[in-house]
Amino acid sequence: MSALVALTIVGPLVGAALGLALRRNSQLRDIAALLGIGSAAVGSFALLSQVSANGTTVVRVGGWAPELGIILVADLFAVLVLPIALAIIFVVEIFAIGQRRTAWGANPELAGPLLGILTSGVSLAMLTGDLFTLFVAFELILVSSYVLLTHQGQAAQIQAGMTYVVMNLFASTLFLFGLGFIYAATGTVNIALVAERIHDLPDGVRLGLGSWFLIVFGTKAAIFPLFSWLPDSYPTAPTTITAVFAGLLTKIGIYAMIRLHTLTSMEELGPVMLVIAGATMIIGAIGALAQSDVKRILSFHIISQVGYMLMGLALFSEAGLTGAILFLVHHMPVKTVLFLVGGLIANAEGSSRLRYTGGLAKRSPLIAALFAIPALSLAGIPPFSGFVAKLAVIRAGIEANSTPIVVAALIAGVLTLLSMAKIWLGVFWGPSVDRSDHNHPVSGPPGNRRTMYAATSLAVAGTLAISVMAGPLFDLSERAGAGLRSPSAYIEAVNP
Amino acid sequence: MTNSHSPIAEMSIRAATPLALLISAYLLFAGHNNPGGGFAAGLVLGAVVTLRTLAGLQEPTYATALLVSGVLIVIVVAIAPLLWGDPLLDMAVISIRAPILGTIKSGSALPFDVGVTAIVVGLIVALLDGLSDPETSDPAGRGNLERNS
Numbered sequence: 001m002s003a004l005v006a007l008t009i010v011g012p013l014v015g016a017a018l019g020l021a022l023r024r025n026s027q028l029r030d031i032a033a034l035l036g037i038g039s040a041a042v043g044s045f046a047l048l049s050q051v052s053a054n055g056t057t058v059v060r061v062g063g064w065a066p067e068l069g070i071i072l073v074a075d076l077f078a079v080l081v082l083p084i085a086l087a088i089i090f091v092v093e094i095f096a097i098g099q100r101r102t103a104w105g106a107n108p109e110l111a112g113p114l115l116g117i118l119t120s121g122v123s124l125a126m127l128t129g130d131l132f133t134l135f136v137a138f139e140l141i142l143v144s145s146y147v148l149l150t151h152q153g154q155a156a157q158i159q160a161g162m163t164y165v166v167m168n169l170f171a172s173t174l175f176l177f178g179l180g181f182i183y184a185a186t187g188t189v190n191i192a193l194v195a196e197r198i199h200d201l202p203d204g205v206r207l208g209l210g211s212w213f214l215i216v217f218g219t220k221a222a223i224f225p226l227f228s229w230l231p232d233s234y235p236t237a238p239t240t241i242t243a244v245f246a247g248l249l250t251k252i253g254i255y256a257m258i259r260l261h262t263l264t265s266m267e268e269l270g271p272v273m274l275v276i277a278g279a280t281m282i283i284g285a286i287g288a289l290a291q292s293d294v295k296r297i298l299s300f301h302i303i304s305q306v307g308y309m310l311m312g313l314a315l316f317s318e319a320g321l322t323g324a325i326l327f328l329v330h331h332m333p334v335k336t337v338l339f340l341v342g343g344l345i346a347n348a349e350g351s352s353r354l355r356y357t358g359g360l361a362k363r364s365p366l367i368a369a370l371f372a373i374p375a376l377s378l379a380g381i382p383p384f385s386g387f388v389a390k391l392a393v394i395r396a397g398i399e400a401n402s403t404p405i406v407v408a409a410l411i412a413g414v415l416t417l418l419s420m421a422k423i424w425l426g427v428f429w430g431p432s433v434d435r436s437d438h439n440h441p442v443s444g445p446p447g448n449r450r451t452m453y454a455a456t457s458l459a460v461a462g463t464l465a466i467s468v469m470a471g472p473l474f475d476l477s478e479r480a481g482a483g484l485r486s487p488s489a490y491i492e493a494v495n496p
Numbered sequence: 497m498t499n500s501h502s503p504i505a506e507m508s509i510r511a512a513t514p515l516a517l518l519i520s521a522y523l524l525f526a527g528h529n530n531p532g533g534g535f536a537a538g539l540v541l542g543a544v545v546t547l548r549t550l551a552g553l554q555e556p557t558y559a560t561a562l563l564v565s566g567v568l569i570v571i572v573v574a575i576a577p578l579l580w581g582d583p584l585l586d587m588a589v590i591s592i593r594a595p596i597l598g599t600i601k602s603g604s605a606l607p608f609d610v611g612v613t614a615i616v617v618g619l620i621v622a623l624l625d626g627l628s629d630p631e632t633s634d635p636a637g638r639g640n641l642e643r644n645s
Contacts, residue, residue: 006584010571017567020560063583070585 001050002059005072007043008082008123012036016116023109030097033112037093037119041086044123048079052476056483056493058129066190066495071129073192073494076480077325078126081255084329085126088247088336089119091459095340096240098451099347106238110151115244118144125252129494131182131189134256135175138220142168145249148241149233157236164233171219178212185209192494195263195487203268210266214257214273221253223310224279227303231287234302235295235352239343242295246302247336251328254309258324261313262484263491273314278408281307285415294342294352294427297419298335301378304412305331311409312393315400321481323393326474330377330385330466337374337459341367344456345427347449354426361428368428370456374463375424379417385467388474501552509551516544520613527609528602534609538616545617549624559622566614573608 015036022028051057051074061070096111121140128134150161183189185205186197198206215226222230230250234242261269284304291297309331312324344367346352348360361368377384380391390413397406466473483489520540527533548554577586589603 002584003578006575006578010575013567014571017564017571021564023560060583062585062587072584 001047001057004043004047004050005057005059005074005127008040008047008086008127009072009120011039011043012116012119012123015039016113016120019113019116023113026108029108029112033116034090034093034097036116037086037090040119040123041083041090044079044083044086047074048083051076051079052479056490058493066129066193067188070133071190071192071494072127073129073490074127075490075493076476076483077259080325080476080480081251081328081332082123082126084332085122085248085251086119087462088332088459089115089122089244091455091462092240092244092247092336092340094458095243095343095452095455098448098455099238099240099343106148106240107151110147111238111240114144114148118148118244122248122252126255129191131179131191131194131260134191135172135179138175138252138256139172141249141252142172145245149237149245152238154236160233160236163229167219167229171216174212174219175216178209178216181209181212190494191260191263192487192491195265196491196495198264206264207266207268210261210264210269211272213260214269217253217257217260218276219253221250221257221306221310222303223306224276224283224303227280227284230303231291231296231299234299235293239339239346242299243336243339243343246298246339247332250302250306251309251332254306254313254324254328257310258313258321258484262316262321263487265487267316270314270316273310274402274405277307277311277314278405279307280304280310281412282408282415285412285419288419289415289422291419292354292426294345294354294357294423295339297423298338298342301338301416301419302335304416305335305378307412308390308393308409311405312396314405315396315402317396317400318478318481318485319396319399320393321484322474322478323389323396325477325480326392327389329473329477330389330463333459333463333466334374334377334386337456337463338371338378340452340456340459341371341374344370344452347452349427354423357427358430359428359432363432366453370453370460371423371428373460375420377463377467379420380413381417383467385463385470388467388470392474392477506551506553509547509553513544513548516540520544524609524613525602525606528605534612535616537609538613538620541613541617542620545620546624549628556621556624556628559618559625562614562618562621564618566611566616566618569607569611569614573604573611576604 013036015033018032019029019036022032047057056073056075059072059074060066061072064070093112093115096106096108096115118141121137121144125134125137125141128137146161146165149164150157179189182194185201186194188194188197198209219226234245237245281304284300284302284307288297288300288304291300305327309324309327312320312327314320342352345357345360348364348367349357351357373384377386380386390409394406394409397409520537523532523540524534524537527536545554545556549556574585578584587603587605587608589601592600592602594600
């Protein structure tokens with residue numbers, strides 16, 4: 001058990017080191033990176049089956065007590081989200097191997113090892129039981145993401161990378177300050193111990209800490225009004241990189257928020273978070289409607305969708321948390337797939353701007369089908385996974401009698417569908433655009449394209465599998481949500 | 497690396513190098529129980545490498561080898577305890593009674609710190625290498641500009 005936890009963190013690091021050592025040999029390098037990420041993904045699935053059967057696993061790194069050392073906690077919430085996250089990175093790495101020989105591909109010598117380091121950070125962020133290690137994990141993810149975002153050195157990327165780096169460094173600094181405050185107030189940074197001791201603090205201090213971390217994690221999660229960095233920076237990166245960022249990074253912020261704010265019982269912040277959630281959903285969806293580039297539309301959707309997850313958390317009810325967890329599990333693969341398809345579109349058309357594309361459905365029905373399924377799922381059309389997730393969140397809202405947020409969620413859903421229709425009309429229907437001036441379709445050797453299609457199809461199949469397994473997943477999410485609602489079990493497991 | 501060599505800088509960096517190496521080694525061993533450790537040792541060592549590169553005394557090389565060996569050492573030390581059924585990152589401690597130095601206490605924390613040092617130095621060398629290599633610049637020709645100036 002403890003070896004499985006270690007594998008999900010150390011496996012990708014070994015892969016990254018070997019990938020770096022073998023970077024001149026493209027085949028061995030790809031195999032090393034894939035094995036590293038793949039072993040972690042397999043380990044996390046094994047962890048899911050173990051934890052769902054036997055309950056929370058706690059690993060005390062170095063055998064130290066919770067007050068002193070690093071604690072890794074694999075509870076149901078963590079192991080439900082982690083396998084999905086790692087599987088996504090694995091699929092994207094396959095896509096990257098296919099794409100890398102074209103103009104939009106990331107530099108293969110860097111992308112493989114850095115994705116490995118990012119994977120390790122993601123595992124650590126989800127499994128860690130103390131706030132300082134969470135900070136380190138965030139930095140691990142961010143440092144590799146800085147390089148991945150800007151390593152091609154194009155002017156637009158450097159410019160967007162500047163915004164991204166400054167915003168994230170700012171949030172990290174706030175995070176560090178927050179750590180200091182928490183340590184000063186409770187004498188520990190272990191989340192379970194903080195959860196235990198925070199109730200002895202005066203209400204003002206307690207809620208101040210809660211709001212502080214709402215801002216910290218909110219910046220990472222791109223909630224209203226802290227989202228401005230996201231739609232500028234994501235679309236400039238190579239497709240594979242954007243796909244990973246879109247699927248994972250904001251979700252790590254939401255994950256950390258769900259973890260900390262439920263364990264420390266910040267119910268009083270619920271109303272504020274509900275208002276933010278509603279604004280995030282609507283403004284994200286409206287922003288998406290206003291864009292005219294596939295990647296930019298999809299980037300604004302990320303913001304809108306984060307609103308739903310925040311709404312689930314803000315209700316602070318078992319049903320709400322179940323919905324938020326289900327939404328996380330559904331959203332990560334769907335969003336990644338959409339960006340991968342965006343990459344396929346850019347590859348086939350030579351551009352992802354709606355003005356320069358058109359009539360792709362006739363020329364490439366496969367891309368149209370690969371886009372349609374996740375797009376309908378994201379908009380929340382039954383029977384796809386998005387429907388189940390949205391239903392769970394909205395039902396929780398109705399149960400809690402919060403009519404305004406339910407109305408906002410429904411409106412945002414319609415707007416999402418509209419902007420998806422905009423992509424469909426611009427890219428897949430209509431006349432083919434004369435592609436003489438602006439577009440430079442990139443046609444690599446067919447083997448590469450086949451790899452990209454295979455990876456995207458695999459990911460679409462994954463999202464369909466989530467729809468099919470919605471029943472058992474809902475049960476698991478419900479158990480995880482119940483676990484989050486009653487922090488005593490988590491505290492008991494960490495510090496018996 | 498620079499075109500104009502300053503003999504003063506070169507000589508003083510030459511003279512300071514052994515001293516800085518000594519400080520780096522001290523920090524590496526002090527880290528077991530006192531402020532210091534592999535990261536601090538790596539930073540001092542990295543500063544030495546940076547100064548020597550700037551003064552033209554050496555070329556930034558072996559970045560990949562340092563990074564890879566560092567990561568692998570750290571990982572091996574981290575997961576080795578699992579083989580004996582101990583928790584992840586558990587440290588073995590050894591005490592040796594040496595004739596003059598007294599009791600020396602060390603253990604698997606030492607190779608771990610050495611690994612960390614190698615990673616830090618590797619990163620700094622990679623940075624220097626990246627900054628000095630005109631080929632890695634963008635196709636717009638910034639690299640050519642630098643070479644011509």
